Amino acid sequence: MADTRYPRDLHGYGRNPPDPRWPGGARVAVQFVVNFEEGGENNILHGDRASEAFLSDVLGAQPWPGKRHANIESMFEYGSRAGFWRLWRIFTERQLPTTVFGVATALKRSPQIVAAMKEAGWDIASHSLKWVEHKDMSEAEERAEIADAIRVHTEATGQRPLGWYTGRSSINTVKLVMEAGGFLYSCDSYADDLPYWIKGPAGPHLIIPYTLDTNDMRFVNAQGFGGYGGFSPSASCRPPCLVSRPRCNAIRRLSPP
Ligand SMILES: [Zn+2]
Numbered sequence: 552m553a554d555t556r557y558p559r560d561l562h563g564y565g566r567n568p569p570d571p572r573w574p575g576g577a578r579v580a581v582q583f584v585v586n587f588e589e590g591g592e593n594n595i596l597h598g599d600r601a602s603e604a605f606l607s608d609v610l611g612a613q614p615w616p617g618k619r620h621a622n623i624e625s626m627f628e629y630g631s632r633a634g635f636w637r638l639w640r641i642f643t644e645r646q647l648p649t650t651v652f653g654v655a656t657a658l659k660r661s662p663q664i665v666a667a668m669k670e671a672g673w674d675i676a677s678h679s680l681k682w683v684e685h686k687d688m689s690e691a692e693e694r695a696e697i698a699d700a701i702r703v704h705t706e707a708t709g710q711r712p713l714g715w716y717t718g719r720s721s722i723n724t725v726k727l728v729m730e731a732g733g734f735l736y737s738c739d740s741y742a743d744d745l746p747y748w749i750k751g752p753a754g755p756h757l758i759i760p761y762t763l764d765t766n767d768m769r770f771v772n773a774q775g776f777g778g779y780g781g782f783s784p785s786a787s788c789r790p791p792c793l794v795s796r797p798r799c800n801a802i803r804r805l806s807p808p
Contacts, residue, residue, distance in 0.1 A: 571746070582650060587657055588682045589660075590657040590661060599683070602618060602620035608626055631660075648672075650675075652738075653676070653704065655679070677700050686721045697724075714734065714737065715728045738761045
């Protein structure tokens with residue numbers, strides 16, 4: 552018999568997932584996400600203790616306590632100076648509906664980019680206040696971080712975020728996002744193909760699972776993509792693989808850090 556006190560859901564929809572009834576009888580739904588993080592990464596200029604080291608083209612990068620890292624800084628700058636605009640042209644020329652996962656402090660530092668996102672009618676979801684780990688924050692610190700993210704996001708874009716994705720979340724993140732209220736969905740889960748509902752303090756909360764297997768962070772990770780030939784078959788393989796059953800999945804792309 553299943554232990555009802557065990558706090559994880561290992562079962563989900565199980566053997567018979569529901570028909571999500573996508574619009575127009577579509578067999579698959581694809582969500583395109585452009586992550587915007589540039590200017591939200593670790594940097595002593597932002598009050599952080601060390602330079603950024605999580606994802607970059609510097610092999611084996613380490614955080615440098617108390618120092619700026621000129622190379623890594625400029626790699627992030629590439630994203631907001633050139634990378635974002637290339638993705639913006641690709642998505643707007645094809646009129647593809649796009650979601651942004653925007654780090655609030657990054658959005659705040661690039662008003663011209665926020666204006667272009669709004670001009671294109673993109674859904675700007677929150678990617679937290681800063682591009683940092685949440686795992687070591689106390690519950691109270693993380694609650695304050697989420698409230699600040701909503702406030703700064705609203706100042707930067709003129710609207711509060713309706714979606715949320717932390718990325719490097721803590722075990723409390725989903726609960727705290729639901730408690731903050733006002734979100735239509737959040738994405739800090741990798742647990743399913745289909746969106747699913749969980750119980751929140753103010754009613755059901757929609758989880759749209761993320762995936763890292765088509766995230767371009769794999770260009771700098773072990774077991775990642777060796778080149779674009781590695782990335783595109785993996786990304787473009789997703790929809791056909793999923794068509795055999797009605798499911799939702801996502802092809803995610805980071806704006807290059
Ligand atoms: Zn991210």
